[in-house]
Amino acid sequence: MNAILIVLEPQGTSIKRTSLEAITAARGIAGGAPMHGVIINGTSEQINAAGAYGLANVLNVSLASFANGTVAAAIATAATTVGADVVLFGANATGKDIAPRVAVRLGAGLLADCVGLSNDGGRLIATRPVYAGKATVQVTSTTPSGVVTLRPNVFTAKQDQTVSVSVQDLSSVANPPARTSVVNDIIKNDGVMDVAEADMVVSGGRGMKGPEHFNLVEDLAKALGAAVGASRAVVDAGWRPHREQVGQTGKTVSPNLYVACGISGAVQHLAGMSSSKYIVAINKDKDAPIFKIADYGIVGDVFEVLPRLTAMVANVTGR
Amino acid sequence: MNILVCISQVPDTATKIVVGADGKSINPQGVKFILNPYDEFAIEEGLRLREAHGGTVTTLTVGGDSAKEILRTALAMGSDNAVLVKDDVRADSFVVASSIADAARELSPDVIIFGRQSIDFDSFQIPSMVAEMLDLPNVSMVSKLSIDGSNVSCERDIEGGKEIVSVSLPCVLSAQKGLNDPRYPKLPDIMKAKQKPITERAAVAAAPQVEVLGMVLPSQNRLGVVVGDSDADLQEIVRRLHEEAKMI
Numbered sequence: 001m002n003a004i005l006i007v008l009e010p011q012g013t014s015i016k017r018t019s020l021e022a023i024t025a026a027r028g029i030a031g032g033a034p035m036h037g038v039i040i041n042g043t044s045e046q047i048n049a050a051g052a053y054g055l056a057n058v059l060n061v062s063l064a065s066f067a068n069g070t071v072a073a074a075i076a077t078a079a080t081t082v083g084a085d086v087v088l089f090g091a092n093a094t095g096k097d098i099a100p101r102v103a104v105r106l107g108a109g110l111l112a113d114c115v116g117l118s119n120d121g122g123r124l125i126a127t128r129p130v131y132a133g134k135a136t137v138q139v140t141s142t143t144p145s146g147v148v149t150l151r152p153n154v155f156t157a158k159q160d161q162t163v164s165v166s167v168q169d170l171s172s173v174a175n176p177p178a179r180t181s182v183v184n185d186i187i188k189n190d191g192v193m194d195v196a197e198a199d200m201v202v203s204g205g206r207g208m209k210g211p212e213h214f215n216l217v218e219d220l221a222k223a224l225g226a227a228v229g230a231s232r233a234v235v236d237a238g239w240r241p242h243r244e245q246v247g248q249t250g251k252t253v254s255p256n257l258y259v260a261c262g263i264s265g266a267v268q269h270l271a272g273m274s275s276s277k278y279i280v281a282i283n284k285d286k287d288a289p290i291f292k293i294a295d296y297g298i299v300g301d302v303f304e305v306l307p308r309l310t311a312m313v314a315n316v317t318g319r
Numbered sequence: 320m321n322i323l324v325c326i327s328q329v330p331d332t333a334t335k336i337v338v339g340a341d342g343k344s345i346n347p348q349g350v351k352f353i354l355n356p357y358d359e360f361a362i363e364e365g366l367r368l369r370e371a372h373g374g375t376v377t378t379l380t381v382g383g384d385s386a387k388e389i390l391r392t393a394l395a396m397g398s399d400n401a402v403l404v405k406d407d408v409r410a411d412s413f414v415v416a417s418s419i420a421d422a423a424r425e426l427s428p429d430v431i432i433f434g435r436q437s438i439d440f441d442s443f444q445i446p447s448m449v450a451e452m453l454d455l456p457n458v459s460m461v462s463k464l465s466i467d468g469s470n471v472s473c474e475r476d477i478e479g480g481k482e483i484v485s486v487s488l489p490c491v492l493s494a495q496k497g498l499n500d501p502r503y504p505k506l507p508d509i510m511k512a513k514q515k516p517i518t519e520r521a522a523v524a525a526a527p528q529v530e531v532l533g534m535v536l537p538s539q540n541r542l543g544v545v546v547g548d549s550d551a552d553l554q555e556i557v558r559r560l561h562e563e564a565k566m567i
């Protein structure tokens with residue numbers, strides 16, 4: 001391994017947690033190889049946030065456009081500049097969109113949506129779920145360099161000895177021709193945490209019986225500080241918005257804690273949440289398939305269980 | 320409008336997965352193969368663009384002879400042409416993307432529509448790869464689309480919201496669930512589709528860039544603690560979440 005380049009995605013005055021996770025993952029495989037970050041139009045605050053995670057060198061690229069093709073070209077240039085043979089992205093909407101372009105530009109194999117990463121005597125080996133999580137493959141790139149996207153929330157972001165970050169400006173090198181894609185606007189879902197980014201998720205399924213009962217799910221989510229998720233059955237029924245759907249045709253989540261309320265555990269639902277660290281299931285049918293992958297199963301009626309469970313949790317968390 | 324839709328054949332999610340003798344891929348015996356669910360949205364959007372703007376819809380897949388089945392589905396839904404790029408191996412996404420880019424150079428479509436991801440390897444990479452290979456703009460995870468002249472306006476799902484992105488034709492798009500409601504092919508159209516020609520072309524000779532070293536079925540090492548619904552049971556779960564899992 002020559003050098004690792006980590007793509008840092010800005011968020012407010014810091015960088016996204018998925019990027020911090022990527023830095024942590026990089027530390028795990030670097031084995032002495034230098035690590036560099038790359039950020040687009042980064043502020044000093046954002047760049048310094050990486051220092052707490054042990055990243056000492058950051059390339060800051062100024063771009064007039066955030067077009068995915070332009071950003072990809074800039075990241076590829078950054079990789080070449082530092083001689084990186086491994087480029088790490090978080091596998092979120094941005095990372096999944098841009099990483100394949102970077103891979104093509106670098107002639108590098110793309111290891112997508114990885115949940116494990118190791119350095120086997122200089123060779124990068126990644127583990128990733130396939131077939132809706134029903135199998136796992138070990139993959140490696142056969143090209144001199146590799147581009148990797150990491151499934152969010154799987155690699156825990158751990159701080160390291162804080163280092164001061166030295167910044168190299170890449171403005172003169174970059175600004176490749178834009179491919180005319182313009183982000184005109186971003187519509188934020190007001191104040192709600194996204195299921196794909198949340199540390200804890202409480203999801204409701206058809207067992208909740210109607211949209212009017214989802215306050216029970218929301219209350220537990222609030223007591224935990226979790227985001228609210230949903231099965232496809234309830235999204236299709238219009239009880240919950242599609243952005244909350246977990247599963248194959250929804251979002252893939254890997255929170256530390258996933259609580260499934262009145263969800264049967266169909267394989268397509270499991271596809272979206274089986275890599276969660278801890279799974280709690282509440283279902284009145286003791287034979288529901290969800291119990292097969294639950295760490296903690298509660299056989300009971302959600303209407304009976306949720307209010308009491310929420311009160312007990314709130315007692316511990318003080319929320 | 321010259322519309323190219325790329326589709327893939329994948330195992331039905333409900334199928335049981337068994338690792339094959341090579342230890343690197345699945346044993347296809349008894350596996351039911353279907354049209355990738357996201358690609359239904361891609362086909363439907365292609366048909367709607369033709370209905371609104373005129374032109375032709377060509378549906379293409381890279382695969383073996385058995386993949387003709389999904390091309391027939393696309394023809395039955397209303398696709399004008401079908402192309403099979405013969406590649407039994409489909410060594411990796413890069414190889415498949417190279418074949419698609421090669422065909423696209425010849426077909427020179429105004430728009431290439433993909434599904435968001437194929438549900439076999441969930442790689443989520445072919446649309447952006449093809450865009451980069453063809454030096455075209457792309458928008459992935461499109462949940463709303465309008466085309467006016469050569470201006471393409473899309474809504475795209477991102478974490479915590481939506482992006483409104485505009486590109487110009489020619490471009491590459493990938494379809495998210497919610498973009499449309501795919502039509503069901505009607506029986507007479509299914510019958511007619513059986514007679515329609517499928518153009519075959521050779522795959523390009525590209526070297527794969529990703530190698531699968533091994534495949535295993537994951538062991539779910541779950542704690543498997545199951546309790547009832549008494550107060551004491553719930554208190555026990557909360558205690559374990561607090562002390563054992565340290566989650567709260």
Ligand SMILES: Cc1cc2nc3c(=O)[nH]c(=O)nc-3n(C[C@H](O)[C@H](O)[C@H](O)COP(=O)(O)OP(=O)(O)OC[C@H]3O[C@@H](n4cnc5c(N)ncnc54)[C@H](O)[C@@H]3O)c2cc1C
Pocket residue numbers: 204205206207208230231232233234245246247248249250251261262263264265266267268269272282283284285288300301302303332356
């Ligand atoms: C191509 C394809 C893609 C799909 N993608 C997704 C996806 O992304 N996400 C997804 O979730 N699904 C997806 N599905 C659908 C999936 O197969 C299931 O139909 C769906 O997950 C079922 O949702 P559910 O568990 O809420 O409902 P059900 O299967 O109806 O389960 C309801 C559960 O609630 C329990 N219950 C009922 N009343 C109570 C009560 N009072 N207290 C406690 N428990 C109760 C029942 O015992 C039952 O187990 C997909 C299907 C296909 C074919």
Ligand SMILES: Nc1ncnc2c1ncn2[C@@H]1O[C@H](COP(=O)(O)O)[C@@H](O)[C@H]1O
Pocket residue numbers: 325326327328355357358361379380381382409412415419432433434435436437438440441442443444445446
């Ligand atoms: N073999 C294939 N032939 C044609 N198109 C494909 C093939 N595999 C994937 N695609 C397209 O690329 C999209 C994304 O697939 P993937 O990058 O494999 O997740 C799919 O939804 C299809 O539209």
